[in-house]
Amino acid sequence: MTIKLGLVGTGTVGGGCIDILQKHKEDFKRHYGIDVELARVCSRDPKQAEAHGVSDLFTLDYHDIVNDPDIDIVIELIGGTTVARDVVVSALEAGKNVVTANKALMATHGEEVMHLAEKMNREIAFEASVGGGIPIIDPLKHSLISNEITSVMGIVNGTTNYMLTRMVDDNLSYDEALKEAQERGFAEADPTADVDGFDAAAKIAILASIAFNSRVTLDDVHTEGIRNITTLDLDTADDMGYVIKLLAIAHRTPDGIDVRVHPTMLPKAHQLATVNGVFNAIYVTGDAVGETMFFGEGAGAGPAASAVMGDVLEVARHLTLGVSPIVGCTCTDNLPILPVEDLQTKYYIRFAVADRSGVLAAMAGVFAKHGVSVRSVVQRGNSEHETVNLSYVTHTAKEASVRAVLAEIAGLEDVLRAEPSVIRVEG
Amino acid sequence: MTIKLGLVGTGTVGGGCIDILQKHKEDFKRHYGIDVELARVCSRDPKQAEAHGVSDLFTLDYHDIVNDPDIDIVIELIGGTTVARDVVVSALEAGKNVVTANKALMATHGEEVMHLAEKMNREIAFEASVGGGIPIIDPLKHSLISNEITSVMGIVNGTTNYMLTRMVDDNLSYDEALKEAQERGFAEADPTADVDGFDAAAKIAILASIAFNSRVTLDDVHTEGIRNITTLDLDTADDMGYVIKLLAIAHRTPDGIDVRVHPTMLPKAHQLATVNGVFNAIYVTGDAVGETMFFGEGAGAGPAASAVMGDVLEVARHLTLGVSPIVGCTCTDNLPILPVEDLQTKYYIRFAVADRSGVLAAMAGVFAKHGVSVRSVVQRGNSEHETVNLSYVTHTAKEASVRAVLAEIAGLEDVLRAEPSVIRVEG
Numbered sequence: 001m002t003i004k005l006g007l008v009g010t011g012t013v014g015g016g017c018i019d020i021l022q023k024h025k026e027d028f029k030r031h032y033g034i035d036v037e038l039a040r041v042c043s044r045d046p047k048q049a050e051a052h053g054v055s056d057l058f059t060l061d062y063h064d065i066v067n068d069p070d071i072d073i074v075i076e077l078i079g080g081t082t083v084a085r086d087v088v089v090s091a092l093e094a095g096k097n098v099v100t101a102n103k104a105l106m107a108t109h110g111e112e113v114m115h116l117a118e119k120m121n122r123e124i125a126f127e128a129s130v131g132g133g134i135p136i137i138d139p140l141k142h143s144l145i146s147n148e149i150t151s152v153m154g155i156v157n158g159t160t161n162y163m164l165t166r167m168v169d170d171n172l173s174y175d176e177a178l179k180e181a182q183e184r185g186f187a188e189a190d191p192t193a194d195v196d197g198f199d200a201a202a203k204i205a206i207l208a209s210i211a212f213n214s215r216v217t218l219d220d221v222h223t224e225g226i227r228n229i230t231t232l233d234l235d236t237a238d239d240m241g242y243v244i245k246l247l248a249i250a251h252r253t254p255d256g257i258d259v260r261v262h263p264t265m266l267p268k269a270h271q272l273a274t275v276n277g278v279f280n281a282i283y284v285t286g287d288a289v290g291e292t293m294f295f296g297e298g299a300g301a302g303p304a305a306s307a308v309m310g311d312v313l314e315v316a317r318h319l320t321l322g323v324s325p326i327v328g329c330t331c332t333d334n335l336p337i338l339p340v341e342d343l344q345t346k347y348y349i350r351f352a353v354a355d356r357s358g359v360l361a362a363m364a365g366v367f368a369k370h371g372v373s374v375r376s377v378v379q380r381g382n383s384e385h386e387t388v389n390l391s392y393v394t395h396t397a398k399e400a401s402v403r404a405v406l407a408e409i410a411g412l413e414d415v416l417r418a419e420p421s422v423i424r425v426e427g
Numbered sequence: 428m429t430i431k432l433g434l435v436g437t438g439t440v441g442g443g444c445i446d447i448l449q450k451h452k453e454d455f456k457r458h459y460g461i462d463v464e465l466a467r468v469c470s471r472d473p474k475q476a477e478a479h480g481v482s483d484l485f486t487l488d489y490h491d492i493v494n495d496p497d498i499d500i501v502i503e504l505i506g507g508t509t510v511a512r513d514v515v516v517s518a519l520e521a522g523k524n525v526v527t528a529n530k531a532l533m534a535t536h537g538e539e540v541m542h543l544a545e546k547m548n549r550e551i552a553f554e555a556s557v558g559g560g561i562p563i564i565d566p567l568k569h570s571l572i573s574n575e576i577t578s579v580m581g582i583v584n585g586t587t588n589y590m591l592t593r594m595v596d597d598n599l600s601y602d603e604a605l606k607e608a609q610e611r612g613f614a615e616a617d618p619t620a621d622v623d624g625f626d627a628a629a630k631i632a633i634l635a636s637i638a639f640n641s642r643v644t645l646d647d648v649h650t651e652g653i654r655n656i657t658t659l660d661l662d663t664a665d666d667m668g669y670v671i672k673l674l675a676i677a678h679r680t681p682d683g684i685d686v687r688v689h690p691t692m693l694p695k696a697h698q699l700a701t702v703n704g705v706f707n708a709i710y711v712t713g714d715a716v717g718e719t720m721f722f723g724e725g726a727g728a729g730p731a732a733s734a735v736m737g738d739v740l741e742v743a744r745h746l747t748l749g750v751s752p753i754v755g756c757t758c759t760d761n762l763p764i765l766p767v768e769d770l771q772t773k774y775y776i777r778f779a780v781a782d783r784s785g786v787l788a789a790m791a792g793v794f795a796k797h798g799v800s801v802r803s804v805v806q807r808g809n810s811e812h813e814t815v816n817l818s819y820v821t822h823t824a825k826e827a828s829v830r831a832v833l834a835e836i837a838g839l840e841d842v843l844r845a846e847p848s849v850i851r852v853e854g
Contacts (some may be wrong), residue, residue: 020573020715031759032572033638074710127570133716135562135570142569143554144449144561145459146736257706271722274701288447289560289733296716306716309573323750332458344574 006065009077016305099127107202125311133303147286196225204248256336433492434506443732528555534629552738574713615684623652631675684762
């Protein structure tokens with residue numbers, strides 16, 4: 001039995017999938033009895049199909065794939081939530097199984113497409129939507145299900161992790177690190193989705209939904225990016241025995257789900273602290289398994305295609321054996337999302353302020369007024385602009401109080417010289 | 428549909444499984460539609476059943492479980508290859524599915540029991556046999572199958588990793604570290620299986636079989652333990668920028684499979700180098716996915732039970748849905764096992780030798796005679812016994828030549844004062 005594949009999107013990841021098929025098609029037959037064949041390829045650019053030697057399968061119109069009765073599995077790799085949603089929905093409606101790498105789609109319309117798949121008795125698989133090649137969705141949906149998962153924390157955006165690593169290793173500024181990441185193809189011309197944390201937010205929404213058996217969408221995730229991080233923050237963290245990572249965090253608490261993305265100080269001894277460059281890692285804590293971590297390359301043709309083709313082969317295996325979908329939507333619980341204002345943690349906050357008398361006292365007054373207890377404050381000069389950097393580390397404080405501090409300090413006349421850098425301290 | 432479980436073995440891991448069932452039985456129904464029920468419990472010690480409140484299910488005779496027509500899944504947790512083999516074989520022959528944590532059984536009789544399961548159209552699952560709670564067998568059998576796996580390297584024995592960590596952190600001797608591990612319950616009274624590497628060898632045999640789609644058994648694994656490692660070796664490694672770990676290694680080469688367990692020097696920057704204490708990690712390299720690592724607790728009631736119950740729930744899910752076994756034996760290829768004598772790598776070798784003139788020259792002659800090129804040699808005195816330690820680091824050399832060097836030096840009259848410490852250098 002030959003399982004026929006229709007590929008929509010022939011960019012980096014799609015090209016990687018074609019490569020894997022061309023290299024290992026015979027291995028899949030011999031090892032697993034899975035016979036897959038690329039039947040049709042769609043993209044906006046015929047040259048990409050040509051470059052991979054599949055011009056004969058090419059179409060510009062994805063309807064040629066979703067309407068082809070011979071095609072068993074549609075692979076959606078165009079990304080976004082408009083055309084991609086149409087492709088996925090119409091493929092499922094036409095009775096196809098779907099494999100996608102689309103984190104934005106799954107983090108916003110996940111419930112819709114999973115229920116549609118269930119209704120049609122078809123599979124939708126999306127391992128590649130989080131962590132590139134790292135197996136994480138499959139372990140959460142299978143190996144770890146005897147656990148109550150209490151926490152998922154991940155470095156799930158390779159672009160920002162690369163930038164932070166370069167800022168530490170070679171003392172690059174944020175702008176220099178971003179430029180280098182763009183030149184090396186790790187960041188887009190418009191880096192917003194990465195540096196402002198939205199890419200990571202989509203991924204933690206997906207992971208939290210699976211881990212906690214409760215729907216978490218992109219809108220539920222409190223999201224902050226790395227734009228305000230400077231080398232001074234990284235140096236200070238280093239002095240304190242910490243590293244700074246853009247962490248995607250989801251905790252299960254007795255009151256509900258705490259889910260957020262923001263720059264975070266992690267102790268150097270934490271297993272996530274040594275995950276550098278474009279590598280990703282997801283740290284999962286369960287009530288039986290204890291602490292586990294899944295590490296690997298978070299992006300790139302090979303890793304992402306490994307995950308996509310792993311899903312394709314699994315679905316093809318089920319089709320070959322005549323097995324109906326095994327795992328559908330598992331969001332059976334309806335846990336509340338905790339307001340970020342209720343968060344209680346430690347904070348590192350750096351203010352670039354005017355270098356004049358009275359500022360430090362005024363700021364101390366604001367912290368005291370809102371009941372935010374300061375553990376340490378370090379002042380460092382910045383000769384260029386008559387500005388000094390004041391780096392505060394607080395005791396455990398309530399997010400709402402810290403926000404009140406930030407708002408009131410922002411309103412002080414002629415004090416702030418730049419946006420403060422706010423970094424929560426984990427562990 | 429209620430899936431009935433028969434548990435054979437109520438020690439640490441068996442107790443952990445009972446705990447999980449008691450805690451999460453209702454969650455499994457609600458989240459996954461899986462209804463499992465512990466129907467019978469067998470062990471040599473009724474008190475263990477009593478301690479977990481399951482005396483009413485207790486039997487001393489495992490035949491009461493394998494012959495019970497109501498039982499769907501037999502969980503074998505007694506270990507070893509004699510009675511455990513009988514339990515597994517007779518359970519499969521009676522048409523039961525089997526979940527086991529038994530590495531020795533799978534590394535020696537794996538082929539037999541997997542073929543028997545296939546013949547009976549039943550499942551045998553053994554995630555807990557490697558790496559405690561870490562999902563590794565399942566990812567290798569599912570998520571990563573679009574790859575040609577080229578290498579699997581693991582810290583898969585928590586006892587020795589704990590000992591080596593304690594020797595580094597607190598400068599404990601081998602004997603002190605072993606004593607402490609025994610006192611804390613991390614090492615058996617007879618520590619042979621751990622410290623001589625056999626436990627790790629069974630695990631890498633299982634991993635290599637799956638990763639390379641080719642049968643590798645315990646006997647195929649060249650195995651050396653950590654008995655000859657001293658704090659001097661660990662300090663020297665540290666000076667060189669390395670850590671010493673007991674690594675289980677399997678490489679796919681164009682000529683066949685290179686599989687072995689031995690103390691290994693790893694660069695400090697390697698992701699495995701920071702895996703300390705009783706933690707385990709498995710580092711997998713594939714042609715598409717690149718480098719990935721799976722980290723977690725390698726032993727203990729919770730982690731091992733997490734893996735066992737993950738398998739149980741997966742099999743139960745299949746039974747509930749009426750799904751036949753999905754993945755059977757995948758050892759379709761028949762790759763040769765490379766003789767360890769053909770290995771080419773760098774070596775660290777420490778000799779404790781008599782403190783007298785002529786020894787260094789005699790040893791240099793032996794290295795030269797067998798064509799083993801020495802990169803550095805460091806001499807350190809040991810005032811106690813008129814002994815000095817000579818620590819050699821070689822350039823890349825052939826294992827057979829290094830063995831010839833070791834044999835010839837062992838034969839030199841009145842030179843060696845102790846067994847040499849031989850550590851291969853990776854990366």
